[in-house]
Amino acid sequence: MTGNKAPKFSFKDAGTLYRFIWSHSARDQVVVCLVALLTLPLTLAPLELQRRVIDDAVANKAVDLLLTLAAIYAGVVIAQQIVKFTYNVLRGRLSEKMNRAMRSRIIKEPDLDTEEDGDVVSMLTGEVEPIGGFAGDAYAQVVTEGGVLLTIFAYMLYTEFWLAVVAIAAFIPQALATPLVQDRINAQSARRIEQIRGVGSDAIAARNGDSGKREQALERVRRIFDIRLLIYKLKFALKAALNLMDHLADLIVLAVGGYMAIQGQTEIGVVVAFLSGLGQLRSPWRTLISYFRVSSDAQMRFAILTEKVDLTGSEKG
Secondary structure, three states: OOOOOOOOOOHHHHHHHHHHHHHHHHHHHHHHHHHHHHHHHHHHHHHHHHHHHHHHHHOOOOHHHHHHHHHHHHHHHHHHHHHHHHHHHHHHHHHHHHHHHHHHHHHHOOOOOHHHHHHHHHHHHHHHHHHHHHHOOOOHHHHHHHHHHHHHHHHHHHHOHHHHHHHHHOOHHHHHHHHHHHHHHHHHHHHHHHHHHHHHHHHHHHHOOOHHHHHHHHHHHHHHHHHHHHHHHHHHHHHHHHHHHHHHHHHHHHHHHHHHHHOOOOOHHHHHHHHHHHHHHHHHHHHHHHHHHHHHHHHHHHHHHHHHOOHHHOOOO
16 A cells, blocks of 8 residues: 555445455355345334234234234244344355455465565455455345335335435435545554554564664554544544434424424324334444445455455455
8 A cells, every 4th residue: 555545435446346245255145135135024024013913913802813923923033033143154154255265365476575474464364354244244234224224214205205205314414424434434444554564564574683673663553553543533423423413313303293293284193103213214224324334444455455466366256
């Protein structure tokens, strides 16, 4: 890596990373995505079963129906956990296969020499893992969380269109703020990677008798500390801002929905349902925001790694 300038998120560079992942794990990605699709109905089914238990079984004092629905609910929960376990094992296996392929290619890279021992150690340990970890979620997480998000949005739009538009608009600031802060985090992460590579090489040189490298290594350690602290501040500031925006979204829906209810344009039950809907939206929405952060970080690390190693030569599978 030249200088301290980190690559910013771009669809072109992200496409390069996704193509690399797909070319080395296409079959595994398809299997993981299919299993991920099974989690969608199993996640939504309990909500409908809860409604039927209350509205159909309890309201009508139908004990047989209550027992039947309870048994179905138990079966759904068990199936849900089996599918989630399978999904997690498959994506974990996929990630490790990607790690193995990248590490094999780094070891076989002919252009790396002994003067870059610290760089090689850093690449084999800390730099490969985030890329491989992202590979396990690269496609499947968009399928599952995106599916849940679209389903809830569609329900809200169908129930009360304009109130849904207001609710959806409340998420826009989060979508804008996240990439701006993430670019700054990426820049600091790139500086940190550079310093970690350097401290590894300096430490090896110092152990081999180069006393001048010892002070340089210690200075790099101090820089790594400062950079890491700044990354923490940026991450937690973003988290606090997203939490604040969540509360503002509730306030906007409550205020606009309350006004519409007073004017007779909607019912108060719809407003309550929308507040509940916002609560259900947050889990997949936050997961997708986290997915973007991880994707952006993986893209940055991949770009830095490929400056040293031609990963396109990795073994497939």
